[in-house]
Amino acid sequence: MSPKKVDKDARRQEILDAAVRVFARKGFAASRIDDVATEAGIAKGSVYLYFDSRNALLDAAFEKYDADSRVIVQRALDGEAPPLDRFSDLVRGTLELLADTPDHARILLDLWSTDYMKQVYRQNRQAITLLLKEIRPDLGEPHATVVVGVIEGVLLQWLVDPELPIAELSQPILDVCINGLKERR
Template sequence: MPKRVDVAARRSEILDAAVRVFARKGFAASRIEDVAAEAGVAKGSVYLAVSSREELLTAAFDQYRARARAQLALPSTGSALDRLGALIRAAVAMLAAHPDHARVLLDVWAARSPIDMAAVYADYRAAIAELLREARDDGHLRAGIGPEHAAVIVGAIEGCLVQWLADDRVRLVDLTEPLVAVCVDGIRR
């Protein structure tokens, strides 16, 4: 009797293996064979899960994007600035918990890929801009703070991420509270 394979679980294992390989070797240098070896499956099993290396990258990135979207669905209790602080803490914790996904992001930024990074950033900017609008309406923001500051806050998080990935002396989790101090307390009235 043939062995039954949980297709969804196998696909998830392959995607996780792909992220590890892409993080270690870079997307351009990675091959389907590398992903198969990392996942402990035959090359054909990878092709049963995805049709190409680009689709593998897209599917792996979709996992990351789902995690990122979950961070945006934080509870709506507390002031807007308290929720902004919680969002920053959650984003940093998510990135720190998945360093291979973060490394793959660097590769995605550097190369032309099928990944729509602009959409991910737009989601974060929109969520942060809404919190800033609410904080302004509640009278909690310093004068001159507007929706354009959402891009600055996202940039601060991403800048810390890049430093963490580039320099192993930098610990991303240690930057969480300084990020909150600058990006939340720094704009508070």
Template sequence: MVPRAADRAARRETILTAAVRVFARRGFAAARIEDVAREAGVAKGSVYLYFDSREELLRAAFEGLAARSAQVLEEAAAGEAPAARRLAAMVRAVLALLARERELALVLLDVWSADRAAGPQPLDLAAFYREYRAAVAALLAEAARDGAALPVDPERHAAVLVGAIEGCLLQWLVDPSVELTGLTEPLLRLLVPGDGAPA
């Protein structure tokens, strides 16, 4: 029984990974379940055993990224180091995570930039960003209370910091000459107040 459950989990992950590759290569709107099945090396019916639709595949991929991101945010919030250092560590971890998730980042950009007049968006990216900004703002507020940070408005500074990370991500996605992780320390020096910037 345990091996069967493990096999099912592995097959589901194989299909999900294949879906992300197909969505990144073809674009979400043009991708078909048949394409995902071919990429995963399974029959089309096998995909439907795990996922009811392309939208469900997309949501599952996004939820996986959101869970990995949430873990990074939780680790930063729960650490014992000064808040500014935890914020710097969080920024490093987020950029490293995004660097490993290039295809999924391309898919999310594709979905976000699609014609929103065609209907409701399949993902709640706004909620994702609200949680992200809230975690950054909490660390900034804590750093200010510790006296280790320049006076900033935590919510607005958090929006600027998250926007800078996303801007770095966008440049990396559209210009192969940009190295995402190489932008980490410059970004920290500019936007993480206090003693968070040194590696």
């Protein structure tokens, strides 16, 4: 009998999926490679065949999330639609991505005070600042910080109260933000 052939890409993804579930459930700091291996139903050594550390697992787990997030941001920055429409698409797309990846959202919250999140926040503020300046030149990073804070606040409430319909909250966010972004009279 020949040994069972393992699809390396599928196994890697199984490990990543297990890591995301464990990190979301236990928190990154409390999670161990043993926990990920148990969740994936494999030996601890098998995890190390694909990832050399917990941090490598975390980085890999966020590669697709980061890529999806960047697509949303880039579309908002490079789109041909009017700036307010692109801003709306950015808010909707961000909330949809968070709603579609609740375990990633929980991990983001868990990493809230880390250098990783500091960089994520900086990138988000920079992108939103560029978009806001297209809407009104007098808007800047403080305004982008408020927009990020509103989205983050909704995310936090949803994680605490999963019955909150996060995907339906993009319009109320837009109602509040856009009314504040229109030209002053």
